[in-house]
Amino acid sequence: xxLLVCISKSPDTTSKIAFSDGNSKFDENGVQYIVNPYDxxxxxxxxxxxxxxxxxTVTICTVGSAVDDAVIRKALAIGADEAVRIDADPTDAYxxxxxxxxxxxxxxxxxxxxxxxxxxxxxxxxxxxxxxxxDIPFVSHASKLDVSGTTATVEVEIAGGVQVCxxxxxxxxxxxxxxxxxxxxxxxxxxxxxxxxxxxxxxADIQSLTTxxxxxxxxxxxxxxxxxxxxxxxxxxxxxxxxxxx
Amino acid sequence: xxxxxxxxxxxxIGKSAMEVVTYAKKMxxxxxxxxxxxxxxxxxxxxxxxxxxxxxxxxxxxxxDPQQLTRMIATAAETVGATTVIFSHxxxxxxxxxxxxVRMKAGLVSGAVAVPNGDxxxxxxxxxxxxxxxxxxxxxxxxxxLANSIQPEAGGSVCSVEEFNGNGGAAAIRVMATKKPExxxxxxxxxxxxxxxxxxxxxxxxxxxxxxxxxxxxATACSRPVADIGWRPHHEHVGQTGVAIRPNLYxxxxxxxxxxxxxxxxxxxxxxxxxxxxxAPFFKAADYGIVGDAFDxxxxxxxxxxxxxxxx
Ligand SMILES: Cc1cc2nc3c(=O)[nH]c(=O)nc-3n(C[C@H](O)[C@H](O)[C@H](O)COP(=O)(O)OP(=O)(O)OC[C@H]3O[C@@H](n4cnc5c(N)ncnc54)[C@H](O)[C@@H]3O)c2cc1C
Ligand SMILES: Nc1ncnc2c1ncn2[C@@H]1O[C@H](COP(=O)(O)O)[C@@H](O)[C@H]1O
Numbered sequence: 001x002x003l004l005v006c007i008s009k010s011p012d013t014t015s016k017i018a019f020s021d022g023n024s025k026f027d028e029n030g031v032q033y034i035v036n037p038y039d040x041x042x043x044x045x046x047x048x049x050x051x052x053x054x055x056x057t058v059t060i061c062t063v064g065s066a067v068d069d070a071v072i073r074k075a076l077a078i079g080a081d082e083a084v085r086i087d088a089d090p091t092d093a094y095x096x097x098x099x100x101x102x103x104x105x106x107x108x109x110x111x112x113x114x115x116x117x118x119x120x121x122x123x124x125x126x127x128x129x130x131x132x133x134x135d136i137p138f139v140s141h142a143s144k145l146d147v148s149g150t151t152a153t154v155e156v157e158i159a160g161g162v163q164v165c166x167x168x169x170x171x172x173x174x175x176x177x178x179x180x181x182x183x184x185x186x187x188x189x190x191x192x193x194x195x196x197x198x199x200x201x202x203x204a205d206i207q208s209l210t211t212x213x214x215x216x217x218x219x220x221x222x223x224x225x226x227x228x229x230x231x232x233x234x235x236x237x238x239x240x241x242x243x244x245x246x
Numbered sequence: 247x248x249x250x251x252x253x254x255x256x257x258x259i260g261k262s263a264m265e266v267v268t269y270a271k272k273m274x275x276x277x278x279x280x281x282x283x284x285x286x287x288x289x290x291x292x293x294x295x296x297x298x299x300x301x302x303x304x305x306x307x308x309x310x311d312p313q314q315l316t317r318m319i320a321t322a323a324e325t326v327g328a329t330t331v332i333f334s335h336x337x338x339x340x341x342x343x344x345x346x347x348v349r350m351k352a353g354l355v356s357g358a359v360a361v362p363n364g365d366x367x368x369x370x371x372x373x374x375x376x377x378x379x380x381x382x383x384x385x386x387x388x389x390x391x392l393a394n395s396i397q398p399e400a401g402g403s404v405c406s407v408e409e410f411n412g413n414g415g416a417a418a419i420r421v422m423a424t425k426k427p428e429x430x431x432x433x434x435x436x437x438x439x440x441x442x443x444x445x446x447x448x449x450x451x452x453x454x455x456x457x458x459x460x461x462x463x464x465a466t467a468c469s470r471p472v473a474d475i476g477w478r479p480h481h482e483h484v485g486q487t488g489v490a491i492r493p494n495l496y497x498x499x500x501x502x503x504x505x506x507x508x509x510x511x512x513x514x515x516x517x518x519x520x521x522x523x524x525x526a527p528f529f530k531a532a533d534y535g536i537v538g539d540a541f542d543x544x545x546x547x548x549x550x551x552x553x554x555x556x557x558x
Pocket of ligand 2: 062
């Protein structure tokens with residue numbers, strides 16, 4: 001089975017969020033980038049498990065610039081066979097998805113896996129867009145994935161529960177918690193990653209449909225009002241009269 | 247201007263449906279709703295009260311099949327000449343809106359928190375730690391609205407409901423089984439949420455959390471370790487890697503307030519924190535704080551809520 005895993009970078013979950021250039025740019029000063037957790041923990045590791053069980057190859061694909069190579073090597077260290085970087089600034093989800101779709105079209109993958117969202121832009125857009133461009137099914141927010149022959153069996157989140165469904169491959173699946181357990185790369189993996197193929201391909205000519213213009217931070221919370229633990233009537237009265245939420 | 251709103255109506259008309267219709271109405275122009283599934287015509291007609299002038303319903307399309315839904319919504323947009331399509335930013339929108347964006351070549355903004363200002367829409371980014379203002383460069387636009395971002399506003403009267411053929415085509419997804427706990431409030435839609443973490447010591451102690459939730463009419467949630475060790479079901483896990491929620495009231499007991507937990511709840515209007523440790527980081531994000539033992543404070547709060555409810 002040929003598997004393609006879409007890998008995005010994201011700021012470390014503890015990063016301080018700030019903006020520069022008149023609030024028009026994310027301030028990368030002191031920010032550590034990691035592999036987006038959903039892409040790494042769930043999409044990539046499940047792809048590796050499927051390969052280990054049934055054979056095949058795992059290719060990872062990133063739309064990004066040379067600075068992303070460190071994150072790509074990290075994903076290779078976890079066990080992907082080869083990497084492709086489409087050399088472009090991922091300006092919006094449509095632009096990113098169309099680049100990946102162009103690449104996937106000419107390389108015939110059985111499954112394309114993405115994370116359920118990037119933790120910086122939280123768009124949940126790229127996977128569905130790739131699927132529409134390739135005219136294949138998209139299963140979103142999968143928490144389990146198995147493949148037998150040309151059928152994928154997927155467990156997905158639905159409002160307040162889960163659903164088990166079947167879909168023919170090729171398909172795009174976005175991966176959420178439950179799909180696999182995080183793998184820590186070992187020394188052998190890190191050494192091997194240095195020599196695994198990382199192919200850089202030029203970007204296709206695509207127009208972004210959206211542009212981030214500015215950013216701002218939420219208003220700081222005013223100081224927390226402390227309540228006597230024995231006086232819950234006071235809390236209830238504050239929630240009713242002051243906060244007006246009950 | 248003509249705006250199309252997709253709503254999911256298989257479980258009746260939920261609050262999120264009223265929110266998105268209100269949102270479309272506030273954008274100006276005519277509002278048409280398109281939906282699939284089995285909701286009663288009389289229930290669908292009530293969307294007129296929030297600003298819809300017409301509801302189109304395609305009863306042949308499955309809510310579980312994003313490709314059918316995409317074709318149906320594209321057909322509806324074409325039929326009514328809509329330039330903007332609005333979704334509620336739920337699991338269905340996450341599967342359908344990106345497809346529709348490619349099909350209609352319409353710029354998609356997901357996670358909107360306010361009515362657009364011209365072509366620019368305010369969204370939640372960095373897991374609720376910041377807002378972005380996104381410009382849509384295309385004439386056709388798709389926006390998915392975060393739950394609890396605006397209040398539904400009723401005022402109009404019922405509207406017409408028309409059976410509609412959206413040319414959904416064949417389904418690609420075959421549903422084999424559905425597991426859904428009955429009678430619970432879906433967490434992302436809940437206005438009041440009671441949540442607990444490792445401070446509760448074990449699953450056998452969740453009775454007091456459930457009692458408080460019942461007294462308030464709230465949904466229950468938990469921190470990630472609690473779901474990971476199996477004390478609570480996974481769908482209750484909120485935070486960076488779980489569900490992101492923005493209820494009116496979030497009560498957190500025995501949760502330290504790690505940054506990854508806050509990422510999923512920092513959009514809540516009011517946060518109450520109950521923790522034995524006065525230094526717990528969660529107090530910095532709280533509106534009301536109680537330094538105390540959850541095993542004493544929660545039952546006392548439950549009694550106070552019951553007293554309040556019976557006298558109001
Ligand atoms: C990449 C990444 C993603 C993550 N995503 C998430 C996520 O989505 N959601 C999430 O929740 N976490 C997430 N985490 C984990 C997060 O960092 C914290 O470890 C976790 O939130 C801690 O859970 P907790 O507050 O229940 O437990 P603890 O940190 O152990 O806190 C327990 C708290 O209970 C208090 N306490 C103890 N006894 C009592 C008592 N009797 N009464 C009242 N208070 C008491 C203690 O003072 C303490 O503050 C993530 C971590 C990483 C690295
Ligand atoms: N620049 C990128 N390169 C490769 N894959 C990406 C990129 N951005 C997003 N993705 C993939 O698309 C998923 C959803 O991203 P998003 O639509 O931004 O929430 C991510 O989890 C990744 O798997």
